Amino acid sequence: MPDPEVVDADAEDAAAEIVHHPSPVDAQRSELNVLWRKCQLICAQGNEIVPKHFWGRPEAALSAVLMGRELGLGDMLSLQRIYVVDGKVVLAAELIRGLIRKAGHSLTYTERTNERCTIHGRRADTGDELDVTWTLDDATKAGVAGKRNWQTYPRAMLDARATTEIARALFSDCVGWAVYAPEDFTEVRDA
Numbered sequence: 001m002p003d004p005e006v007v008d009a010d011a012e013d014a015a016a017e018i019v020h021h022p023s024p025v026d027a028q029r030s031e032l033n034v035l036w037r038k039c040q041l042i043c044a045q046g047n048e049i050v051p052k053h054f055w056g057r058p059e060a061a062l063s064a065v066l067m068g069r070e071l072g073l074g075d076m077l078s079l080q081r082i083y084v085v086d087g088k089v090v091l092a093a094e095l096i097r098g099l100i101r102k103a104g105h106s107l108t109y110t111e112r113t114n115e116r117c118t119i120h121g122r123r124a125d126t127g128d129e130l131d132v133t134w135t136l137d138d139a140t141k142a143g144v145a146g147k148r149n150w151q152t153y154p155r156a157m158l159d160a161r162a163t164t165e166i167a168r169a170l171f172s173d174c175v176g177w178a179v180y181a182p183e184d185f186t187e188v189r190d191a
Contacts (some may be wrong), residue, residue: 035075036062044077050079060084067091071099071176093160096167096175103174105168117158123167131168134158 006034055059059078067089068078081095091099096106104124107177110131111118118133136154139145139161150157167175 004129033066039065053083054079057084067176069131075162091175093163096163099176100167105173105174107163110153112159114154114158117155117162118165119159119162121170123170128170130166130167130170132162134161134165 014070030108036058039061043054043058043061043078045055047055050061054064058162060083061082064082065075065078066154068075068082071078073081081092083090083092100107101122106120106122106124109119110120111133114136116135118131120129122129135158136145139150139154142161144150144157151185
């Protein structure tokens with residue numbers, strides 16, 4: 001038969017542990033509060049720790065960091081390669097390609113010029129394949145070819161559009177279904 005004093009001591013220790021350890025919900029709330037405060041501090045106007053599109057927008061930075069955490073990324077990488085545009089969390093094209101390749105899938109350029117970009121994708125798990133091509137004519141029809149970034153960096157912009165299209169069609173699971181790049185919405189501000 002167990003010693004009653006030992007049982008009481010064990011029960012007291014267990015009760016004390018419950019009192020001193022926050023619940024998982026409290027721990028998450030506390031972590032989110034700390035993260036929010038960090039975002040407020042680093043997003044101060046003129047703070048060169050984060051890109052300009054986050055200056056004065058800690059809520060956007062928090063969204064980027066939270067999306068990055070879902071994708072297994074560090075906070076600072078998330079702030080450098082994830083954007084919030086028109087209320088959507090979007091990933092930089094190079095981050096999309098990196099996540100697809102990190103998952104073991106293949107992306108290959110079959111053509112990449114200032115007039116045309118073709119990417120071939122192949123899934124490692126199913127073998128499904130797809131080719132996606134974006135041309136300057138496609139960009140004109142989409143109404144984006146006249147923007148400054150398209151005039152200055154046409155190859156990079158065609159690449160970004162082809163990347164997001166193939167990601168949506170073949171690799172959406174690799175990028176948390178956030179398969180739009182900032183170039184899909186607006187001009188790149190920090191090119």
